[in-house]
Amino acid sequence: MNVKALVIFLVLPLTALAQGYAGLGGDATGFERPRPGYQFQFPRDHGAHPQFRIEWWYLTANLTGADGRDYGVQWTLFRSALKPSDQAGWQSPQIWMGHAALTTPDRHFFAERLSRGGTGQAGVTAQPFEAWIDEWHMRGADTDALTLAASAENFAYRLNLTATGPLVFHGDRGYSVKSADGQASYYYSQPAYSVQGVLSLPQGDVAVTGQGWLDREWSSQPLAADQSGWDWFSLSLEDGDKLMAFRLRGARGDFTSATWIEPDGQSTALNDGAVSFTPLQTASVATRDIPVRWRVEIPDRALDIEVQALMPDAWMGTRFEYWEGPVTVTGSHAGRGYLEMTGY
Numbered sequence: 001m002n003v004k005a006l007v008i009f010l011v012l013p014l015t016a017l018a019q020g021y022a023g024l025g026g027d028a029t030g031f032e033r034p035r036p037g038y039q040f041q042f043p044r045d046h047g048a049h050p051q052f053r054i055e056w057w058y059l060t061a062n063l064t065g066a067d068g069r070d071y072g073v074q075w076t077l078f079r080s081a082l083k084p085s086d087q088a089g090w091q092s093p094q095i096w097m098g099h100a101a102l103t104t105p106d107r108h109f110f111a112e113r114l115s116r117g118g119t120g121q122a123g124v125t126a127q128p129f130e131a132w133i134d135e136w137h138m139r140g141a142d143t144d145a146l147t148l149a150a151s152a153e154n155f156a157y158r159l160n161l162t163a164t165g166p167l168v169f170h171g172d173r174g175y176s177v178k179s180a181d182g183q184a185s186y187y188y189s190q191p192a193y194s195v196q197g198v199l200s201l202p203q204g205d206v207a208v209t210g211q212g213w214l215d216r217e218w219s220s221q222p223l224a225a226d227q228s229g230w231d232w233f234s235l236s237l238e239d240g241d242k243l244m245a246f247r248l249r250g251a252r253g254d255f256t257s258a259t260w261i262e263p264d265g266q267s268t269a270l271n272d273g274a275v276s277f278t279p280l281q282t283a284s285v286a287t288r289d290i291p292v293r294w295r296v297e298i299p300d301r302a303l304d305i306e307v308q309a310l311m312p313d314a315w316m317g318t319r320f321e322y323w324e325g326p327v328t329v330t331g332s333h334a335g336r337g338y339l340e341m342t343g344y
Helices: 020-025
Strands: 054-065 070-081 094-103 108-116 122-125 129-133 136-142 145-151 156-163 175-177 184-201 204-219 227-237 242-250 255-261 267-270 276-285 288-298 303-309 322-331 335-342
Touching: 054 156, 054 184, 054 322, 054 335, 070 122, 070 129, 070 136, 070 145, 070 204, 070 322, 070 335, 094 122, 094 129, 094 145, 094 322, 145 184, 156 204, 184 227, 184 242, 204 227, 227 288, 227 303, 227 322, 242 288, 288 335, 303 335
Parallel strands: none
Antiparallel strands: 054 070, 054 204, 070 094, 094 108, 122 129, 129 136, 136 145, 145 156, 156 184, 175 184, 184 204, 227 242, 227 335, 242 255, 255 267, 276 288, 288 303, 303 322, 322 335
């Protein structure tokens, strides 16, 4: 959820910025709200939705190098609107933020880019598909085959991604509820990319292969007023199943949701309470106590796993700080994936 994520938001009005992630539960007067029964249309919905306040294109990848080491890559473009419209030039109310990260077993690299909309410096086109900010890009004729690139002072990557399964729609056919009060987003994923490419690190280039996961989400008020952050998991299991699961933390308790994805891409929504999350170990990261090992249980799926951070210090010290990094899975199922934690 990434978000993706989200986060982002970094570009909400100053009053919301002062609240951090809690600002995502703030007033969204004038913006459109997600509603049940939305009919997704592609390629249109791969593009931007400026009538909504918050949106992101969120790609993570679990990779293995020719050197035998595990790596993780994140590439995210966030859009946040100051008002529900768009126009060319510096008067555009759309603000864009890009995050790129590369995680090794012993280092975490990250970078951030910011742009005002309307100038061509950042944006998204639906057909052919391209999401970009400066020279960072994710592009292809469509989202089935993409090139992904980002670079910073001490790292870079260029990857090729090929979809091997269908899009997956979370919640009720893409209408993803986030609280007991009914806050929601439109949310779909491409969780089945085959990835190959090259990472550039201080010690040199490394050829890599692996799996990628793209999250697409947009909303105008994705959190309830009392919710302050989330823990989001995207896991690819060795038996071919996949799991997207999150808990949103609030003063009235946790709200959970998940999607179980079969090897052929068929999915089942798991409603609030179907999955449990138990932090097992914390680490001191950026002066915070961050859970870096979790127990995740879904009794109806005979799932009882431990999720362990590959690199505990995978902190995104960006304008809206959060933890994001690759994880390994052991227990009733084995695999790997990504974990995002906000609001700590």
